[in-house]
Amino acid sequence: MMNEKIRVWTYFKHNTKDFAHHWGAYFLLIGVTNLVVGLAIIPLLTFGARQVLRLGKVPYITLTNLGQIVTAKPGTAFLLLLIGLLLLLFVYWQFAFLLLGIQNIHRQTRLSFWQIASATVHKTRRLTLTTIVTLIAYFGLVFPFSSIVFNTSLLAKLTIPDFIIDYIFNRWYLTVLIVVLYLLGTWLAIRLLPLLPALILGDDQPHAAVMRSWRATRGQAWRTLWAVLLIIIPTLILSILLVAALYAFQTYLDQQWQQWSLIGATINLGLLQAILFLLMVFFTVMLYQLATSQAEAFHLIANQDHSFQTPKRPRTLFFRIGALTLIMMVISGTSLFYHEYLTGALTTQPLTISHRGVDDGNGVQNTIPALLATAKEKPDYVEIDLHETKDHQFVVMHDENLKVLTGKDATPHQLTLAEITQLTARENGHAAKVASFDQYLTAAEQVHQKLLVEIKTTPHDSLQMMDRFIQRYAKRLLANRDQVHSLDYHVVKTLRERVPALKTFFILPYTLVFPETTASGYTLEATTLSTTVTDQAHAHHQAVYAWTVNDSDDMQKMAFMDADGIITDQLGTLKAKLREINDHPSYAEQLLNYLNGYSIEDNAPF
Incomplete structure (x- = not known):
């Protein structure tokens, strides 16, 4: 075991030395690749998807209407499938290009950019349907680890929404299952690390590549894990030291050189992002080289000369100048944004919205006592849920079945309002009567609390449900300046057509392409929210609410993404976080706030 560690350590030192010589070339390779993906490929695919939806007269695409698109608009579904396959092709090309590019730099084969690009396209002959299925299965199996090892912004949208994660971790048996699957996925990632280069660079058929990779790595898991840890740990330590050093330097400027502190903070933020990206480049290159070297060692791809070659200085100097130029372009190009962030904290103040009318379990969700307690904290809105009853009235209730809160195993459609x-209903150690919408609305009016009303729909709703809702409540909601949102686009469309003055939002649990609807705005699951989405919404004069945001750092992130409202179960925490942001803390603290509120992947210009 000790000899294995020594060999791994020797290999790590060798590749680290290689990176130190060629860091400029690696930085340009990955930086330019990400620029092309971010500025050309992703916009191209997004534009294509939008045009397909417009052609098919489909206003939106999300998880809830995929089946409807397939059955009602098969032509649109087919074209979207082609765009999905094109996405997979670009992902394949990106991985192939990076693998070939890293090999080219490491071995000093002196191939030009266009030669590498040509070789990458030539690799498409390896891309059969079986290869696609194998790659999808591979990333599915090693998902917990693959997002770190083989990351691509082309698949960045394919994230698991927080509401699904919360659902899982609120059930112990699912939590245990996920932990087991995560550990299994990590182990599979270690065992199958050389499979990706084998699939792209090797000559075996996908099935044979999988079997050979599996057999070849038998007994090698601990060695591979040690090699991966040798890459992860230094990268993590350097990132922490970098942040600590810049924070200490900015603190010094804030205290001793205040006339230079703003300029220093602006430069520090740009420098921080550029250096963190350089560390990510190091991390990526080391892991790609590890995977490729294993594939060669196990004869999954052809062996090549690994002898270290001292690079020619003029070529190395050229790449380093190019990389430094790109870094300076990044810092200068983002300086205006950083200046606005540092001087303004927030461009807009998001609305505070209490989810289901509670704050930190201060009552039973969707009940009047919880409303009265929460209203004392003065949220901008209290969000509630409505269901239609058997006698066509409206009850304030989230769940379609009453059993969880009341113990009554029945749906609202099986019982009258009385x-x-x-x-x-019992929850959080509290008890309260289930309220009708009339009772709840009257109570809210008495304490001058505005509501955000979610209209729940089921297949059992009456055909006249929306007619009754509009007739009974539209004028009162408008007078109170209340708002409505719903997962059912028919509800949103009906209200926008018949009560255009009533702000009505469309709830989207997952959005793949920005929707084009008549909604006043969108209530989006926070995991899938980004500055791109909020910018697009604001360009269409639509607002964006983020749900359900209960973590302090996530609240800050949503605020800096210019979300117009934040729906939360932790109203007190949200109000405190917004006060903290708007108190204009020191530039050193804002530097840390930026790291907590923004992810490098979401906002890096690469």
Whole structure:
């Protein structure tokens, strides 16, 4: 075991030395690749998807209407499938280009950019349907680890929404299952690390490549894990030291050289992002080289000369100048944004919205006592849920089944409003009667609390449900300046057509392409929210609410993404975080706030 560690350490030192000589070339390779992906490929695919949706007269695409698109608009579904396959092709090309490019730099084969690009396209002959299925299965199996090892912004949108994660971790048996699957995925990632270069660079068929990779790595898991840790740990330590050093330097400027502190903070933020990206380049190159070297060692791809070659200085100097130029372009290009962030904290103040009318478990969700307690904290809105009852009335209730809160195993459509409002709901150590919408609305009016009303729909709703809702409540909602949102686009469309003055939002649990609807705005699951989405919404004069945001750092992130409203179960925490942001802390603290509120992947110009 000790000899294995020594060999791994020797290999690590060798590749680190190589990176130190060629860092400029590696930086340009990955930086330019990411620029092309971010500025050309992703916009091209997004534009294509939008045109397909417009052609098919489909206003939006999300998880809830995929089946409807397939059955009602097969032509649109087919074209979207082609765009999805094109996405996979670009992902394949990106990985192939980086693998070939890193090999070219490491071995000093002196291939030009266009020669590498040509070789990458030539690799498409390896891309059969079986290869695509194998790659999809590979990334699915090693998902917990693949997002770190083989990351690509082309697949950045394919994230797991927080509401699904919360659902899982609120059930112990699912939590245990996920932990087991995560550990299994990590182990598979270690065992199958050389598979990706084998699939792209090797000559074996996908099935044979998988089997050979599996057999070749038998007994090598600990050695591979040690090699991966040798890459992860130094990268993590350097990142922490970098942040600490810049924070200390900015603190010194804030205290001793205040006339230079703003300029220093602006430069520090740009420098921080550029250096963190350089560390990411180091991390990526080391892991790609590890995977490729394993594939060669196990004869999954052809062996090549690994002898270290001292690079020619003029070529190395050229790449380093190019990389430094790109870094300076990044710092200068983003300095205006950083200046606005540092001087203004927030460009807009997001609305505070209490999810289901509670704050930190201060009552039973969607009940009047919880409303009265929460209203004392003066949220901008209290969000509630409505269901239609058996006698075509409206009850304030989130779940379609009453059993969880009341113990009554029935749906609102099986009971009359009088029967439901006799039930007692229990949660968070509190108890309260289930409220009708009339009762809840009256209580909100008495304490001058504005509401954000979610209209829940089911297949059992009456055909006249929206007619009754509009007739009974539209004028009151408008008078109170209340708002409505719904997962059902028919509800949103009906209200926008018949009560255009009533602000009505469309709830999207997951959005793949920015929707084009008549909604006043969108209530988006926070995991899938980005500055691109909020910018697009504001360009269409639509607002964006983020749900459900309960973590302090996530609240800050949503605020800096210019979300117009934040829906939360932790109203007190949200109000405190917004006060903290708007108190204009020191530039050193804002530097840390930026790191917490923004992810490098979401906002890096690469």
